[in-house]
Amino acid sequence: MAPKNREGDVVASFSGKWISYAHTAAAYAAFLSAFIVGCGLHYRKIVQNEHFGYPQEWFPSVSATIGDRYPERSFFQVFIAITSGPRFALVALWYCMTAKRDSALPKFVAGTGIFRTLTCGGWTYVTSTDDHNWHDIFMISYLIATVPWTLGCLALSPRNPTAVKYRKILAGAFFGTLVPLMYFFLQHKVHKVPGAYTTYAFFEWSLVLLDVAFDAVTVLDFEGFEIVVKDVKGVSRGNKQVVADAVLEKEKNTEAAQVFGGGFAWPAALDAVADVYNGFVFWSMLTSLGLSVWYFPLWHMGLSGYEVVIMSTVSPFLLGIRPLRSLVIRNLRIMHLLSLSGLVAWAIKKPEHRLFVVTFGVFMSCLSWAAAFYAERSQPHRLEARISAFALGLLASSVAKFAFYTNNPIWPAMHAANGGWNKLGLALAVLAMLRSTRHTAGNGGDLPAPGPSKGSPTLAALGLAGLFFAMHSLLSDSSTMISWVWEGYPVRGPLAVPHGSVTMLAMGVGLLIGHFYPSVARSWTFYGIGSVGAAVLTGFSNWSGYYGALALATYIMAAAPVLISSAVKHSPATTFGLGFLVYNIMVLAHVWTVAYAFVPGGPIMREHTDYVMSAMMLLIGCGVFSAITSTPPSGSSSSARTKPANPAARKQRSYYIYILLALELLGASIAYLRFPSYNYTPYHAPDKVITAGIWTIHFGIDNDMYSSEHRMRDLLRDVELDVVGLLESDLQRIIMGNRDVTQFLAEDLGMYVDYGPGPNKHTWGAALLSKFPIVESKHHLLPSPVGELAPAIHATIDAYGELVDVFVFHSGQEEDPEDRRLQAEYLANLMGGTKRPAILLSYLVTKPGEGNYNTFVGQKSGMRDIDPKDWQRWCEYILFKGLKRVGYARVSRDTITDTELQVGKFVVGRGEGGEETTVRGEDVPQGWRFPEMFRGNGVRGHHYHDFEPKYWP
Structure with a gap:
């Protein structure tokens, strides 16, 4: 008779460690069997990659081994299927061992484990040859989930010193392997170094072995489990024995658990997310102000008067009026909601009105945040939350721009047609603001901050100015x-993709230092490290300069909690009002370094980014001095960690760390997804045609004050450009939104890109995009004793197996004839110094056949004008030598910029030819012809301008 309760007879029992053994054996069998079979049957094929094969590459990558060929792919898939059973059981046992009634972390880790298992099945059974996109999606998801799984297991580890030791070793080795893995992948993908992919493969296999080994450590924990199968209805036959169930309760003994343990409260987590989103909105509006202002001096070619609106940031001065300060603090929700008006500006068509709305939004935003910081000064844990939201908002803004090719999707310069997410961003901002302002400090602004109110408010304000500017x-x-x-x-140095994610990682590390080690963050030693980083960034290039950049990024974010916490001890009118005023002066100064030709007193700051960086660090130093003075002495060492005073504060801190981790993972994922393929094909390769163009893009802002990358992309694609020079393309300054139009264009069009002289070289920018590999390039700053600096790029491309030199050049302005004469001599000598075929894509500021034109075109340079009979030109010219010119056209700009697109077609390997008589398009091969869509009225406002395309036989 069957038992009447759940205490049935035991049918079978076994130790839980066999789950770990089975999982480890099946997982290793999957990879190793594929490796053995693959090397035995297809060795030379699986070591082959897009650049090299055996013997340069002699060890296969994981992906080539498990997914490219039959039967090794089948071996892998069969054993991975077998692994899935023990895998689900392993995750379930881990949850049973770590679950506690008041903690949601074990549930989160278990869910992550299940998610990893499912995504593993995804990239296993959907290979890259089946569907490359979905294979990558599953793989990226798996790798992302590995981070919280690993950290979660470390935080939840039971009191088993041996298991904890092995987990730390294996986790450290796993994450440490990622650095050389990425390095050798870049050596292979970007630098095309023979053998680099083999080294990369060793690290890739190491990751696999370490990943499986990390989970194999559970054998040390699960040996205390006994898995029992009971017959509760009496249906079994055979021997039966009674086995008692073991109940295992483990306590966590890691410092991470003190922060992340305890109950996970979704309302509190949503509060933290809302706070960070509000910080994101603040930085989105502040960074949009300069971009909106820039439109007007751009079109006026000088000061327009609208620049005065940058002073809207000094609104915290109003907090010096005590009744007004009390009114603002008691109504922070209304103040913050009013600041969201800046997000509505995108829908306003007239640029002047849009600027005014953005200005009001920034005015209210600066006022509201200064009041919020001051109001929380008496409650350190709430102040920390606001500072975290402020700093993480900057990181979130940087991540968003990383995802949207350096444009912020909620800027007023964005809309649906160019990739904007304005409506969604506004809706989320309203919801986030309503949630995060449910509990405000009320009259907390009248309560003093704990500790002595020492330090200088003026020095604290200067510190804020340097911090905000940095x-x-x-x-x-x-x-x-x-x-x-x-x-x-x-x-020879970092790339915007993927190394932008490394910059954001340094920012995150800095913020953690600022919160956990404030005594370190405010120390003069750390300030010295930051100052050295600033000097190295300013004075060095390539990897050396970037190491300085990472040190500086870490320091700036670490200093933020310290400097803001110090500043709120004083009047917000002095600290934040004066701070934003000096910040505005710094903004103008760093623009003056390149705009000196158009502003009063400009020559003082001409080409002096070093002055700006020095002033920035001196200002931050003032804030550090005030922070040290206002901090009570402590008996602890300078490296001692600070811990929140109560469990609630510790839990609050953990939510912001979760958000930081999520942002870093998102940044790494974006870097992976955006990594270029470097597999580009010219439009008319069979005809060996180079279609080259020159375009002055007016800083990526169209006539209606919207970002123009998408419209530019459409025209460049439809004209079928293989090589294009872009001028007025350096946007990496506050006044231009810290943008880079070449990232979107290069990735979307499938082109290599050379950014040209950087922002610290003080030019308006030149860039080169090419379907052909850029073998070598050098940046030049041409003589400019009076006027603005003239940038030039001298690049050598590999066009159909022949090396061709391409020059991209922007001459000085008409007002400086001596500058332009010297520049013409310099460039003529530069072009004349190459014996290879060459193309000049330029902005010359001269009339055909007159003045400096005869220096650019002539015996010294060896260059010919693509169409000497085109008398309508003044700025843009295409010159060439050593190539057969077969076509020339001018395409109207519509409202994208103020300059047309000029295009020339050349054939490689045919010599120059001497034909001057043009022929009809029907008389030349199809691959030599320009697209028909631009004839007549054209498309989207673009048509052949002044004349129909010209062709030469």
Whole structure:
């Protein structure tokens, strides 16, 4: 008779460690069997990659081994299927061992484990040859989930010293392996180094072995479990024995658990998310102000008067009026909601009105945040939350720009047609603001901050000025400092993708230092490290300069909690009002370094980024001095950690760390997804045609004050450009939004890109995009004793197996004839110094046949004009030598910019030819012809301008 309760007879029992053994054996069998079979049957094929094969590459990668060929792929898939059973059981046992009634972390880790298992099945059974996109999605999801799984298991580890030791070793080895893995992948993918992929493969296999080994450590924990199968209805036969169930309760003994343990409260987590989103909105509006202002001096070619609106940031001065300060603090929700008006500006068509709305939004936003900081000064844990939201908002803004090719999707310069998410961003901002302002400090602003109110409010204000300027000018876009150190091809330093994610990682590390080690963050030693980083960034290029950038990024974010906490001890009118005023002066100064030709007193700051960086660090130093003075002495060492005073504060801190981790993972994922393929094909390869163009893009802002990358992309694609020079393309300054139009264009069009002289070279920018590999490039600053600096790029491309030199050049302005004469001599000598075929894509500021034109075109340079009979030109010219010219056209700009697109077609390997008589398009091969869509009225406002395309036989 069957038992009447759940205490039935035991049918079978076995130790839980066999789950770990089975999982480890099946997982290793999957990879190793595929490796053995693959090497035995298809060795030379699986070591072959897109650049090299055996013997340069002699060890296969994991992906080539398990997914490319039959039957090794089948071996892998069969054993992975077998692994899935023990895998689900392992996750379930881990949850049973770590689950506690008042903690949600075990549930989260278990859910992550299940998610990893499912995504593993995804990239296993959907190979890259089946569906490359879905294979990558599953793989990226698996890798992302590995981080919280690993950290969660470490935090939840029971009191088993041996298991904890092995987990730490294996986890450290796993994450440490990622660095050389990425390095050798870049060596293979970007630098095309023979053998680099083999080294990369060793690290890739190491990751696999370490990943499985990390989970194999559970054998040390599960040996205390006994898995029992009971017959509760009497249906079994055979021997039966009674086995008692073992109940195992483990306590966590890691410092991480003290922060992350305890109950996970979704309302509190949503509060933290809302706070960070509000910080994101603040930085989105602040960074949009300069971009909106820039439109007007751009079109006026000088000061327009609208620049005065940058003073809207000094609104915290109003907090010096005590009744008004009390009114603002008691109504912070209304103040914050009013600040969201800046997000509505995108829908306003007239640029002047849009600027005014953005200005009001920034005015209210600066006022509200200064009041919020001051109001929380008596409650350190709430103040920490606001500072975390402020700093993480900057990081979130940088991540968003990383995802949207350096444009912020909620800027007023964005809309649905160019990739904007304005409506969604506004809706989320309203919801986030309503949630995060449910509990405000009320009259807390009248309560003094704990501890003595020492320190100088003026020095604290100067510290804030330096901090805000550093955060805005250097950290609001992950590619800004990378563009500072870029020196051209071959690649000798960081790339915007993927190394932008490394910059954001340094920002995150800095913020953690600022919160956990404030005594370190405010120390003069750390300040010295930050100052050295600033000097190295300013004075060095390539990897050396970037190491300085990472040190500076870490320091800036670490200093933020310290400097803001110190500043709130004084009047917000002095600290934040004066701070934003000096910040505005710094903004103008760093623009004056390049705009000196158009502003009063400009020559003082001409080409002096070093002055700006020195002033920035001196200002931060003032804030550090005030922070040290206002901090009570402590008997602890300078490296002692600070811990929140109560469990609630510890739990609050954990939510912001979760968000930080999520943002870092998102940044790494974006870097992976955006990594270029470097597999580009010219439009008319069979005909060996180079279609080259020159275009002055007016800083990526169209006539209606919207970002123009998408419209530019459409025209460049439809004209079928293989090589294009872009002028007025350096946007890596506050006033231009810290943007880079070449990232979107290069990735979407499938082109190599050379950014040209960086922002610290003080030019308006020149860039080169090419379907052909750029073998080498050098950046030049041409003589400019009076006027603005003239940038030039001298690049060598590999066009159909022949090396061709391409020059991209922007001459000085008409007002400086001596500058332009010297520049013409310099460039003529530069072009004349190459014996290879060459193309000049330029902005010359001269009339055909007159003045400096005869220096650019002539015996010294060896260059010919693509169409000497085109008398309508003044600025843009295409010159060439050593190539057969077969076509020339001018395409109207519509409202994208103020300059047309000029295009020339050349054939490689045919010599120059001497034909001057043009022929009809029907008389030349199809691959030599320009697209028909631009004839007549054209498309989207673009048509052949002044004349129909010209062709030469």
